[in-house]
Amino acid sequence: MNCNEIKKRLTRYLERMCGNEEVAEIARHIESCPDCARELRGLQSVRGMLRCCRPKKPEAVAVAEVQTAVLERTTHAHMVPGMKGRDAPAREQPGRFIAAAAVLLLVAGGLIWQSIQPVEPPSVQRTLSEDDMFFILQEHALIEDQSVFTSGTLGSVMVNYKE
Incomplete structure (x- = not known):
């Protein structure tokens, strides 16, 4: 085995999770390789530090x-x-x-009040003068299956220019 393979297995070796053959092979390599022996000593010191830090x-x-x-x-x-x-x-x-019931009553009352209020059409704020051009917005109802918009209406704008 080369050093890279041994270094990958050092943690398993240290935790005694290897088979007998693997233990013997790693031990022979560590005896002959100073780099892997140094790596093993480093792992042993880290393991010792972690054991000291265990909470009681x-x-x-x-x-x-x-x-x-x-x-x-x-x-x-x-x-x-x-x-x-x-x-x-x-x-x-x-x-x-009581508080939950009061909140529910207020919400229900607000919804009912909103639903019975009449909807007022938008009012025009400015009157037309003779020299202004004016726009007329028209809505055309469409048949449901030909609808372009979700409301079933199609808008158009007419422009009138003074001559």
Whole structure:
């Protein structure tokens, strides 16, 4: 094997994930190649540093306290005497339902009011004078299957020039 193949397998060798034949082959190569031996020593030092940095296990009491707090705030909040707030059952918070009903009534009233308002046609702001040319916009209804626009209308513009 060449050095590139050995370097690819050094991590497996270090973690003892190789077969017996592969271990023997890598060990023979490392004994004869100083570059691969240096690479293996570097990997061993990194592995040692990582082992030193492992976090210690938390105390069992601290873990139990966290688990109890999570359970009380999520699944059993209604069973804990004196537990109030966002986890309390809905029957103890009628204000939320009243607020939701008020919002729904306002939205429904606004929609109804909008639907009963008459639609006013747009008004012309400027009057025509004798020397102005003027445009007339016409709408022509089309048969549904021949429609160009989604509304079923086709617009046209007429221009009138004064002579």
